[in-house]
Amino acid sequence: MEKRAIFGGWLVPYLLLVPQMVVVLFFFYWPAVQTVWQSFLLEDAFGLRTDFVWFDNYKDLASREYLQTIGRTVVFSTCVTVLSLSIALLLAIQADKSIKGAGVYKTLLIWPYAVAPAVAGVLWLFMFQPSLGVVARAMRNLGIPWNPMLNGNHALLLVILASVWKQISYNFLFFLAGLQAIPRAVHEAAAIDGASRTRRFWTVTFPLLAPTGFFLLTVNIVYAFFDTFGIIDAMTGGGPSKATETLVYSVFFQGRLGGNLGASAAQSVALMVIIVALTAVQFRFIERKVTY
Amino acid sequence: MVERRGISDYIAHAILIVGVLIIAFPVYVCFIGSTHPKDIIANGDMPLWPGPVFWQTYRDALFAGSNTTTRQPVIQMLANSFWMAIIITTGKIAISILSAYAVVYFKFPFQRTAFWLIFMTLMLPVEVRIYPTYKIVSDMHLLDTFTGLTVPLIASATATLFFRQFFMTIPDELVEASKLDGAGPIKFFVDTVLPLSRTNIAALFVILFIYGWNQYLWPLLITTREEMQTIVIGIKKMIVTADALTEWNTVLATTMLAMLPPVLVVVLMQRWFVKGLVETEK
Numbered sequence: 334m335e336k337r338a339i340f341g342g343w344l345v346p347y348l349l350l351v352p353q354m355v356v357v358l359f360f361f362y363w364p365a366v367q368t369v370w371q372s373f374l375l376e377d378a379f380g381l382r383t384d385f386v387w388f389d390n391y392k393d394l395a396s397r398e399y400l401q402t403i404g405r406t407v408v409f410s411t412c413v414t415v416l417s418l419s420i421a422l423l424l425a426i427q428a429d430k431s432i433k434g435a436g437v438y439k440t441l442l443i444w445p446y447a448v449a450p451a452v453a454g455v456l457w458l459f460m461f462q463p464s465l466g467v468v469a470r471a472m473r474n475l476g477i478p479w480n481p482m483l484n485g486n487h488a489l490l491l492v493i494l495a496s497v498w499k500q501i502s503y504n505f506l507f508f509l510a511g512l513q514a515i516p517r518a519v520h521e522a523a524a525i526d527g528a529s530r531t532r533r534f535w536t537v538t539f540p541l542l543a544p545t546g547f548f549l550l551t552v553n554i555v556y557a558f559f560d561t562f563g564i565i566d567a568m569t570g571g572g573p574s575k576a577t578e579t580l581v582y583s584v585f586f587q588g589r590l591g592g593n594l595g596a597s598a599a600q601s602v603a604l605m606v607i608i609v610a611l612t613a614v615q616f617r618f619i620e621r622k623v624t625y
Numbered sequence: 626m627v628e629r630r631g632i633s634d635y636i637a638h639a640i641l642i643v644g645v646l647i648i649a650f651p652v653y654v655c656f657i658g659s660t661h662p663k664d665i666i667a668n669g670d671m672p673l674w675p676g677p678v679f680w681q682t683y684r685d686a687l688f689a690g691s692n693t694t695t696r697q698p699v700i701q702m703l704a705n706s707f708w709m710a711i712i713i714t715t716g717k718i719a720i721s722i723l724s725a726y727a728v729v730y731f732k733f734p735f736q737r738t739a740f741w742l743i744f745m746t747l748m749l750p751v752e753v754r755i756y757p758t759y760k761i762v763s764d765m766h767l768l769d770t771f772t773g774l775t776v777p778l779i780a781s782a783t784a785t786l787f788f789r790q791f792f793m794t795i796p797d798e799l800v801e802a803s804k805l806d807g808a809g810p811i812k813f814f815v816d817t818v819l820p821l822s823r824t825n826i827a828a829l830f831v832i833l834f835i836y837g838w839n840q841y842l843w844p845l846l847i848t849t850r851e852e853m854q855t856i857v858i859g860i861k862k863m864i865v866t867a868d869a870l871t872e873w874n875t876v877l878a879t880t881m882l883a884m885l886p887p888v889l890v891v892v893l894m895q896r897w898f899v900k901g902l903v904e905t906e907k
Contacts, residue, residue, distance in 0.1 A: 336729060336730060336793075336797060336800070339730055339731055339732055339800075340730055340731055340800075340809070340810040340813075342731070342810075343731065343733035343734065345727075345731065345810050345811070346727035346728075346730075346731035346733045346736075347727075347733065349723040349724065349726055349727035350723070350724050350727045350728075350739055352719075352720040352723065352724075353720040353721065353723070353724040353743060353780055353785070354739065354742070356720065356776060356777070356779055356780040357742055357743060357746055357780045358742075359761065359777075360758055360761065360762075360776070360777035360780065361746045361749050361754070361780060362742070362749075363757075363761065364754040364757035364758040364760075364761060365749050365753075365754050365757075367754075367757035367760075368753070368754045368756075368757050371756075371757065420644075423640065423644075424640065424641060424644045427636075427637040427638075427640045427641050427644075428637075428641060430633070430634065430637045432634050432637050432638060434638075438641045438644075438645060440892060440895060441645045441648070441649070442641075442644060442645060442648060443891065443895075443898075443899075444888050444891050444892055445648060446835070446891060446902075447835050447839075447884070447887035447888045447890065447891040448839075448884050448887070448888065449838070449839035449841065449857045449883065449884075449887075450839065450841060451839075451841045451857050451858075451860065451861055452839075452857060452860065452880055452883050452884055453651075455655075455860055455861075455864065455876070455880050456651040456652065456654075456655050456880065457651055458864075459651075459654065459655060459658060459873070459876075459877065460650075460651055460654050464669055465666055465667060465668070465669040465671070465873070466669075467654055467671060467673065470669055498648070498651065501648065502648075503902075506899065506902060506903070507903070510903055530633075559750055559752050562752060562841065562842055563839075563841035563842070563857070566841070566845075566861070567860075567861050567864070581752045584752065584753070584755065585752075585755060585842070588755065588756045594756060597755075597756060598756070598757075601752075601753045601754060601755070602753075604752065604753045605748065605749070605753045608748050608750065608753065609748045612747055612748050
């Protein structure tokens, strides 16, 4: 699609584009190129010497430690995505029924979107802090062992819970919009044909909601990979003993205080590949209209 | 509705109420904690109803520093977060609306290249280029400045696409009429495009303000001086100190204060928020 009526001259459009181009080139592409370059370099511990080492940094991506981080990230992202999508869908279906106060429920369910990931982390940490949290106290009284400070599985579970809590509102909003776009007549037709409520959900609602669901799936994976950094950093700092270190956290941790910048850069490149793939899938299948 | 209601409606209400309560519970506990003395919290004896030191805790958090940690008054952090969010938001909107206008209403060499350069930044989140970006900002001596904190974040593929999409829906007749009246591109932009974009700008403003306010990784790297600290970073720094020294009531009061502005924006401007969120993703 193009405009028929356009203005002539090319000086004005260039001037209009200058601000965005400067930011994009200086702070996006130049650092991205540097990241790729750095992934081929090895600095010694004192930063005195830098050697070009070809793909040595990438060999570490196959190390046992990094493979564990990949596995952990997959487990983490799957749990966050599945849980937040299913809880949000359940709530959206209820809110879509034309019941009294549906608008109020909507307002009461969407506000966590505005809470910063790190702040969400603090909220959940305070409830589950083993020595002083109210929920941890209740668990202790019930005899459930709980110590996310020492037990890696507990810590991972806690980080997952906080991440799910934060993401439900976003998924809820999109599911609700998707449900409301399904015409009532379709439901009524199915009901007249004698389809039960459950059957109607699986044969009418579910397929018609599939595009929304697929879109949300990719968004949630990106969220779990990238946007949960604040949650993890505020709650566990990747610990105990790396139990909550995801791929993004590992990039941050490796390069911190000028640590191993080469390894950090190689991991960044791996992440770039992942996000390019996810974005491509999103645009390929969800017809976000970027035909140019 | 299709068939007899009743039971099914009660179930819907029940599920939604449980959902609302679970969603709200962490914030309730946080608020309760911010009204109790820190010793009671540290002992793990905090009850689930409000305590006596609400005013004192919030006053201390907002206006007084702390002697056990090197904490700044939270009012300073709130101001930093506010300015960071405002600069990022207006910056993103301004440069995106200009780029979208250039791409839609002109024809010029390398037009596609420009568009794709902006579009591809979607695939370069700050997380995958952390240290080189940090180094550039540091080399430009922009650490601990608002420029360094905000400018690297104000490019926006999402906002540019959003405006481009909207400009495509403005009828060509408007441009033609405007041209007949002898108006150039600047006049058309100011007199016609900007006023028409009002609701879109409002919708973007809401979601971008939240995005800006909630920044974490970037300010964590760029700010080192206490007086540049944003509130989200400030909270994290308050907890890092040895566990026993953490003044939990102050931390929790600060957490409440950090949530208040963006949550208010979402609740009070819900219509714009929903529009912005849903349409920028399309």
